[in-house]
Amino acid sequence: MQALFGNSTLMIILTGALVGVAGSLVGTFLVLRRNAMLSDAISHSIVFGIVIVWLLTRAQSGPVQIVGAALTGVLTVFLTELVARTRRVKNDAAIGLVFPALFAAGVLLFNLYARDVHIDEHTVLLGEIGFVWLDTTAIAGLDVPNAIIWMGLVTLLDAAFVVFFFKELKLSTFDPQLAAALGFAPGVLFYALLALTSTTAVAAFDAVGAVLFVAFVIVPPTAAYLLTDRLVPMLLIGAGIGVASSISGYWLAVAADVSIGGMMALMTGAFLLLAFLLGPRHGLLAQEWRRFGQRHADASRTLVVHLYEHERSARVDEENVVSALEHHLGWSTARARAVLARSLKHGLVLREGDMLYLTPRGRETARALTEPWAPAEI
Amino acid sequence: MTGLVELLSDYTVQNVAMGAVLLGIASGVLGCFAVLRQQSLLGDTLAHAALPGVCIGFLIAGTRDMGWIMAGALGTSILAALFVLALTRRTRIKTDAGLGSALGLTFAAGVVLLTYIQGQSNASQGGLDTFLFGQAAATLRSDLWLMGGVTIAAVALVLGCWKQFKLVTFDPEFARAVGLPVALLETVLTAMIALAVVIGLQMVGVVLMTSMVIAPAVAARQWVKRLEHMVLLAVGVGIVSGLVGALISASVQNLATGPLVVLAATAIVAVSILLAPGRGVLWEQIRHWRDRRTIGQRQMLTTLYKLAAHHRDPDYPAETGMLDSFHGTRTQRALRQLQRRGLVEPVAHMPGEGRHWVLTEAGRREAERVLKTMTPEMA
Numbered sequence: 173m174q175a176l177f178g179n180s181t182l183m184i185i186l187t188g189a190l191v192g193v194a195g196s197l198v199g200t201f202l203v204l205r206r207n208a209m210l211s212d213a214i215s216h217s218i219v220f221g222i223v224i225v226w227l228l229t230r231a232q233s234g235p236v237q238i239v240g241a242a243l244t245g246v247l248t249v250f251l252t253e254l255v256a257r258t259r260r261v262k263n264d265a266a267i268g269l270v271f272p273a274l275f276a277a278g279v280l281l282f283n284l285y286a287r288d289v290h291i292d293e294h295t296v297l298l299g300e301i302g303f304v305w306l307d308t309t310a311i312a313g314l315d316v317p318n319a320i321i322w323m324g325l326v327t328l329l330d331a332a333f334v335v336f337f338f339k340e341l342k343l344s345t346f347d348p349q350l351a352a353a354l355g356f357a358p359g360v361l362f363y364a365l366l367a368l369t370s371t372t373a374v375a376a377f378d379a380v381g382a383v384l385f386v387a388f389v390i391v392p393p394t395a396a397y398l399l400t401d402r403l404v405p406m407l408l409i410g411a412g413i414g415v416a417s418s419i420s421g422y423w424l425a426v427a428a429d430v431s432i433g434g435m436m437a438l439m440t441g442a443f444l445l446l447a448f449l450l451g452p453r454h455g456l457l458a459q460e461w462r463r464f465g466q467r468h469a470d471a472s473r474t475l476v477v478h479l480y481e482h483e484r485s486a487r488v489d490e491e492n493v494v495s496a497l498e499h500h501l502g503w504s505t506a507r508a509r510a511v512l513a514r515s516l517k518h519g520l521v522l523r524e525g526d527m528l529y530l531t532p533r534g535r536e537t538a539r540a541l542t543e544p545w546a547p548a549e550i
Numbered sequence: 551m552t553g554l555v556e557l558l559s560d561y562t563v564q565n566v567a568m569g570a571v572l573l574g575i576a577s578g579v580l581g582c583f584a585v586l587r588q589q590s591l592l593g594d595t596l597a598h599a600a601l602p603g604v605c606i607g608f609l610i611a612g613t614r615d616m617g618w619i620m621a622g623a624l625g626t627s628i629l630a631a632l633f634v635l636a637l638t639r640r641t642r643i644k645t646d647a648g649l650g651s652a653l654g655l656t657f658a659a660g661v662v663l664l665t666y667i668q669g670q671s672n673a674s675q676g677g678l679d680t681f682l683f684g685q686a687a688a689t690l691r692s693d694l695w696l697m698g699g700v701t702i703a704a705v706a707l708v709l710g711c712w713k714q715f716k717l718v719t720f721d722p723e724f725a726r727a728v729g730l731p732v733a734l735l736e737t738v739l740t741a742m743i744a745l746a747v748v749i750g751l752q753m754v755g756v757v758l759m760t761s762m763v764i765a766p767a768v769a770a771r772q773w774v775k776r777l778e779h780m781v782l783l784a785v786g787v788g789i790v791s792g793l794v795g796a797l798i799s800a801s802v803q804n805l806a807t808g809p810l811v812v813l814a815a816t817a818i819v820a821v822s823i824l825l826a827p828g829r830g831v832l833w834e835q836i837r838h839w840r841d842r843r844t845i846g847q848r849q850m851l852t853t854l855y856k857l858a859a860h861h862r863d864p865d866y867p868a869e870t871g872m873l874d875s876f877h878g879t880r881t882q883r884a885l886r887q888l889q890r891r892g893l894v895e896p897v898a899h900m901p902g903e904g905r906h907w908v909l910t911e912a913g914r915r916e917a918e919r920v921l922k923t924m925t926p927e928m929a
Binding site: 203206207208209211212216255258260261262264265267268269272273275276277279280283284298383384386387388389390391393394397398425428429430431433434435437438440441444448451454455456459 | 585588589590591593594598637640641642643644646647648649650651653654655657658659660661662663664665666669683757758760761763764765768771772804805806808809810812813816819823829831
């Protein structure tokens with residue numbers, strides 16, 4: 173058992189995975205509520221909370237820090253809303269005014285008072301996930317890394333929040349008016365979500381710092397949003413991406429000898445890119461494929477309508493022939509051949525020599541397009 | 551005073567001051583458009599996205615060469631903007647998630663590159679960290695020439711396309727209707743946020759540059775209404791906060807410049823929002839209190855007048871407690887204020903009862919005047 177907790181590789185990957193899972197649990201709802209940038213604001217401004225709590229109690233982590241962070245996060249959002257409510261400043265500018273100010277104050281206090289502590293500007297920004305296994309607490313005779321303890325607890329807290337308030341979260345995310353009408357207090361739930369985001373941010377702070385945390389919160393849910401339309405799968409896929417990023421990021425970082433936290437965060441981007449390109453419904457490739465299929469289907473419909481219109485006309489011999497497709501429909505030879513091949517394959521058209529005839533199915537398709545009001549003949 | 555002269559004749563301080571002026575000009579001018587077009591948070595993303603560019607510039611040049619670093623930063627910032635655009639235009643991802651993703655990922659890429667460079671054990675890599683929070687004291691004269699060149703180019707662009715930029719900012723629909731290349735102009739305006747970020751790299755750093763895009767413009771907006779004035783004032787705010795931050799940072803050991811500049815700018819914003827003439831929140835609050843007081847007094851006057859009329863006694867004495875319960879609130883203050891204006895006066899009353907009040911002759915006239923201005927429903 174101790175071998176497990178003493179294994180630095182495992183501990184680092186586990187910490188990263190916990191940050192990823194906890195981040196996407198809260199991140200999913202922030203992304204769906206279109207408040208993703210609030211996680212950016214919160215993760216910056218908790219630096220202020222951390223340094224204030226440190227100055228008051230000299231505690232670098234632990235319960236006081238976590239409560240302090242939750243309060244700072246709520247304070248950030250409260251101040252932002254206060255500034256926006258004056259109606260002198262737009263909401264986005266209000267966010268952009270409040271959190272840099274708190275962050276700047278935090279960094280300055282670090283500069284002034286925390287010079288000799290191991291927290292410095294770099295930890296503030298980047299974290300030190302590579303060293304999480306050094307800082308341990310004995311639990312039941314086992315030396316467990318502090319980062320694992322706190323990240324584990326916070327992840328459980330996030331998971332419990334999502335499970336217990338799943339119905340309420342879902343409703344207030346997708347239909348806040350209805351949630352309010354039914355008495356679910358979506359505002360309270362929102363503030364609780366933000367307090368949890370701050371809590372998660374401060375627990376993840378030692379591992380990944382203030383800014384990289386943003387990637388763990390926003391990117392996995394965003395990628396998951398491209399892969400599914402349902403809430404539970406979105407939560408699971410987001411968490412999965414967080415874990416996968418932690419594992420792959422660790423090995424890549426070791427191989428290239430670069431920042432582990434940075435690489436883990438960057439790997440979430442690789443998954444986002446994959447989802448963006450290859451996602452089954454919303455991915456670029458799927459979009460192009462749909463458009464491609466749509467174009468061909470449209471061309472086949474054009475063909476059957478053309479044949480249908482001229483079927484009973486006197487000039488059927490010159491209209492309903494293969495060569496007419498190029499002249500009368502303005503298609504290139506290759507296009508005409510492709511459309512014809514597709515229509516033959518789908519059983520819409522029959523070919524005898526140069527002449528083209530509609531199958532009953534082709535005729536019905538054309539009739540439904542040209543006279544949609546008439547009842548079907550078959 | 552001699553201390554100040556001494557400070558200003560110092561070579562480093564001169565550099566820092568010039569850097570602050572350039573920062574003020576760039577962020578003031580370019581920030582106004584960003585804030586008015588509600589692209590404030592794009593500044594945040596573009597600023598963080600400059601970090602990998604700084605590293606790439608460094609890797610290409612092999613040393614801390616400001617030209618390459620600025621070029622790299624500009625490049626990755628614009629790439630990040632395009633990434634956000636692609637993500638939000640081509641899929642159902644909303645702007646906030648797009649911005650947040652780009653911010654987190656570009657910064658992660660920057661961190662990876664930064665540690666990669668540090669791993670190369672290159673002797674000249676020491677300076678890159680200062681781009682995180684800015685270190686004004688590290689500014690070289692040659693850096694200033696570059697920053698100055700970019701600033702002048704940006705300002706020239708804004709002046710040259712002033713009318714077009716203004717129209718696109720305030721009424722893009724109309725701009726499209728009169729045949730302006732709106733998409734191009736919007737792209738240029740977005741790219742200019744990246745330009746402001748690049749100019750601020752040395753002074754403020756990538757993490758806090760967002761504030762310098764937003765704060766001067768927001769502060770300036772409180773005092774003036776016209777875009778021309780807003781831009782000029784924003785430049786002033788930018789320069790002042792840049793100078794304050796840079797000079798403090800240059801004279802105290804080991805204080806990063808960025809946070810100081812940002813706090814100075816934020817303080818100016820706070821003062822502007824509270825105190826700007828006309829728009830100031832404080833003035834509005836005072837107006838609000840004054841209105842409430844006036845309305846309270848008028849209500850009290852008409853109540854007393856109607857009571858007197860109802861009892862057919864012009865000198866009908868009304869007890870404070872009764873007035874309280876009639877108005878549903880404490881009326882003591884309104885009565886005192888009316889007494890000071892000579893419109894009501896206390897009269898002798900039975901012991902054990904509350905104070906009694908009657909209208910004076912002036913009070914009766916005032917009440918009649920007020921009642922005449924009221925609509926029948928109100929009265």
